[in-house]
Structures are given as C-alpha cells and as structure tokens.
Amino acid sequence: MDRIRAITFDAFGTIVDTGRGALLDVSDRIVRELGLGLSAEGFLERWDHYFFGIDHNPFLSLAEATEVSLAQAFRELGVDADPDPYVERLQREWMRAKAYPEVRGVLEALEGVPRAVVSNADDAMLREILERNRLRFDAVVTSEACRSYKPASVIFEVAMRELRASPAAVLHVGDSLDADVGGAKRLGMMAAWVNRTGERARAEGPVPDLTVRNLAELLPSLDSGPRR
Numbered sequence: 001m002d003r004i005r006a007i008t009f010d011a012f013g014t015i016v017d018t019g020r021g022a023l024l025d026v027s028d029r030i031v032r033e034l035g036l037g038l039s040a041e042g043f044l045e046r047w048d049h050y051f052f053g054i055d056h057n058p059f060l061s062l063a064e065a066t067e068v069s070l071a072q073a074f075r076e077l078g079v080d081a082d083p084d085p086y087v088e089r090l091q092r093e094w095m096r097a098k099a100y101p102e103v104r105g106v107l108e109a110l111e112g113v114p115r116a117v118v119s120n121a122d123d124a125m126l127r128e129i130l131e132r133n134r135l136r137f138d139a140v141v142t143s144e145a146c147r148s149y150k151p152a153s154v155i156f157e158v159a160m161r162e163l164r165a166s167p168a169a170v171l172h173v174g175d176s177l178d179a180d181v182g183g184a185k186r187l188g189m190m191a192a193w194v195n196r197t198g199e200r201a202r203a204e205g206p207v208p209d210l211t212v213r214n215l216a217e218l219l220p221s222l223d224s225g226p227r228r
C-alpha cells in the first residue's frame with residue numbers, strides 16, 4: 001500500500017473504545033427497567049432500524065437522532081416511557097470513551113502522515129473525547145459539522161479537502177463494514193477494516209483492502225509508503 005499519503009480514522013470502535021457495547025448496555029438497561037420481553041440485542045435491532053431509517057432531511061445531530069429513534073422503538077413496542085434518561089446515559093457512556101492501548105503509539109509512529117478523524121458524531125462531544133485522551137489529528141471532521149453521516153460521501157470529501165489529498169492516496173480505517181469500508185471504497189479511497197472482535201467477514205458487501213485486529217497491525221502495511 002505504498003500509495004498512501006494520508007489517513008482518515010473512524011472514532012468509536014476504531015480509536016476509542018465505546019462502540020456498540022455502550023448501545024448494548026443501554027439497551028440491556030431499557031429491557032430490564034421497562035420489563036420488555038426481549039433481549040438487549042433484540043431491542044437494539046429495533047432501535048437501529050429506526051436510527052438508520054432516519055432520512056436526515058432536515059439533518060438531525062447524533063443526540064437528536066438517538067432520541068427520535070429510541071422514541072420510535074418505544075412506540076412500536078407499545079412502551080410508554082421517556083427516552084431522555086436513556087439518551088443521557090448513552091451520552092455519558094460515549095463521553096467516557098478511552099483510546100485503545102495501541103492508538104497513541106501508532107499515531108506517533110505515523111508522525112508526518114496527515115491524518116484526520118472522520119466520525120458520525122456530534123462535534124463538541126468528539127472533540128472533548130479526543131482532547132481528554134490527548135489524541136491529536138490534523139483535522140476532526142464530524143457528521144454534525146458536515147450535516148451528513150457516513151457512508152455518504154460528504155464527510156470523507158471534507159476530510160480529504162482538509163488533508164489536501166485525493167481519494168486514491170488516502171487510507172480510511174474503521175470498524176464498520178458499511179459506514180467505513182463501504183463509504184470509503186465508493187469514493188475510491190483505500191479501506192482498512194478494524195475487526196477487534198474477530199467478527200466474520202460477510203460474503204456480500206464492502207470488501208476491505210486490509211483487515212486488522214488493531215491499529216498496530218496497520219504499521220507493517222504502511223511502512224513502505226508514507227514516511228518520506
């Protein structure tokens with residue numbers, strides 16, 4: 001992969017550790033506290049259905065979309081409950097996100113390679129998480145700032161403009177096959193799938209150029225390229 005001149009990173013589940021686990025924890029709390037007769041996984045599946053079904057016209061921030069979709073899931077299941085406390089709880093979980101142990105070392109090893117975070121996140125929240133974990137990037141590009149979510153192209157395009165790089169020379173690194181790998185590949189970027197949990201690759205759908213268990217595994221593939 002010696003064409004790589006810049007790297008974009010997803011945030012949650014890629015550089016910081018609050019990914020799907022936080023959603024499952026809150027879903028677990030919801031099914032227990034509200035006495036719903038389904039599993040946390042089952043509830044999250046319905047919540048996701050509404051979250052990913054939002055057309056964002058007009059654009060909703062992550063906090064807004066989370067609340068709207070949760071209210072829709074409650075309605076479908078006939079639950080009379082206020083989504084607010086659960087959304088707040090989820091936001092607190094997100095704010096506690098910690099950098100995976102290898103991340104700072106990898107970013108140091110990549111010194112000199114322009115890098116950006118490209119995240120489906122609200123701006124202030126993500127910047128605070130990065131700051132608290134002392135993670136520095138040349139650009140931080142959020143869905144809230146771009147008013148568009150991955151896998152749509154806008155957010156990637158803004159990042160590439162800020163890094164002054166063209167798609168073919170940029171590697172995007174992320175843990176979502178659809179949002180990260182799919183979104184980046186559609187634009188002609190290279191894509192590395194971060195599969196920390198040993199998830200099985202799908203027979204159909206976006207195919208990454210590289211699959212790694214953590215960010216340290218990226219370094220050998222990048223060695224020939226960017227540091228010149």
Ligand SMILES: [Mg+2]
Nearest residue numbers: 010012013175
């Ligand atoms: Mg992610």
